[in-house]
Amino acid sequence: MMRTYLLAAEGSVLTKIGRAAHVGNRVAQLQTGQPMTLTVLLDSVGDYEAALHGRFDAQRVRGEWFDLTVLGDPVRLVLAALAALAALAEMAATPPSAAAPQPLLPVPRQLPAPVSHELSAPVPPRPxxxxxxxxxxxxxxxxxxxxxxxxxxxxxxxxxxxxxxxxxxxxxxxxxxxxxxxxxxxxxxxVAPVPVGDHHQCGWCREPLVRQPLGRPVRYCSAGCKQRAYEARKVERAVRAARLAEGGPDQVVT
Structure with a gap:
């Protein structure tokens, strides 16, 4: 379990606020690089290092070393700070149902601003x-x-x-x-029917066509007949080209 300690150096007014799982081992490590004797002034269960650093940040000299003598006895100051932190932690852990009921204060309602229905400019008449x-x-x-x-x-x-x-x-x-x-x-x-003739029949199925009074004259009665006629012409051109390549007549017998 983490513990918070207050350490003092012999011949100095500075005290160190730190934390360690084993305070004795930590003091021994620090003593190796210190010519002054280090003494543990306070050893408390819990990790309050960050909270105490924030509480006495104005008295910080360097790192974790503080000059608390300007406020009074360092041990009493740290004990008072730890007591205040413990009280805050206890209040935070108390469930809301167990806490003392707080009186309900009326919440002032903020009414919306009045809206003016008058138009700033006259609406022009519709054309x-x-x-x-x-x-x-x-x-x-x-x-x-x-x-x-x-x-x-x-x-x-x-x-x-x-x-x-x-x-x-x-x-x-x-x-x-x-x-x-x-x-x-x-x-x-x-739309008027036209007598059946060579120029007024479907180019594929020979069905009678209906001539429109305006626009280009139609040649097929439907898109399907137009597509079939196109495919037939395409095959005919391919066969004619093959016969011309062989040197034969270019007429195709259908």
């Missing part, structure tokens, strides 16, 4: 084209292509189309001189 994003436009704006109501939202410029695709179709119709979808009679539907 006439501003509307709820989920409701129709209050001004009655409609899409130039299909005639559907246009939701303006909070845009700064008025929207003329309900979607980007309709804007592109309206541009192509104006370029070709065609009427808008909303201005066409019911007979002029945007």
């Amino acid at each position: 006439p084209w501003s509307a709820d994003a989920f409701g129709p436009d209050p001004g009655g704006a409609s899409c130039r292509w299909c005639g559907a109501p246009v939701h303006q939202g909070n845009t700064r410029t008025s929207r003329l189309y309900c979607k980007r695709a309709h804007r592109q179709r309206a541009f192509e119709a104006e370029r070709l001189g065609l009427p808008m979808l909303k201005d066409r009679p019911p007979a002029q539907a945007p």
Whole structure:
């Protein structure tokens, strides 16, 4: 078990506060390098070296040597400090239930600061084209292509189309001189069947195609037919290249 000791040197006012498991062996080690006789003034059970060093730090001369004579008797000072440390340790070890009940003091409540609901600056009026994003436009704006109501939202410029695709179709119709979808009679539907012919059949399965009024004409009825036709052309080119390399005719019989 660790012990705390107070050591004095003969002919000096300095005392050493240290700790050791065996005080006698420690004093013998220190005496080897000291010309003065060392005397143990106090030997206490427990490790209080760090606490005592902090308590008498102002009286420290060097290392673990202190000049306690400026405060009084070194032994009485250390005993008083050890008693105070023991009392603190006992209070820390006492469970909270066994301690004396402390009176409960009212805790002052801190109320939040009042919030002013007055606006510092007037809110500018909403523009006439501003509307709820989920409701129709209050001004009655409609899409130039299909005639559907246009939701303006909070845009700064008025929207003329309900979607980007309709804007592109309206541009192509104006370029070709065609009427808008909303201005066409019911007979002029945007999608109309075309009689079956060489140029109006699927390039792979020969199914009749449906010609769109605008845009590039389609050549296949689906992406699968387009992929199969591409693979067939790829095989045909490979066979033709092989026959040309062999010196044979480049015609492929299918």
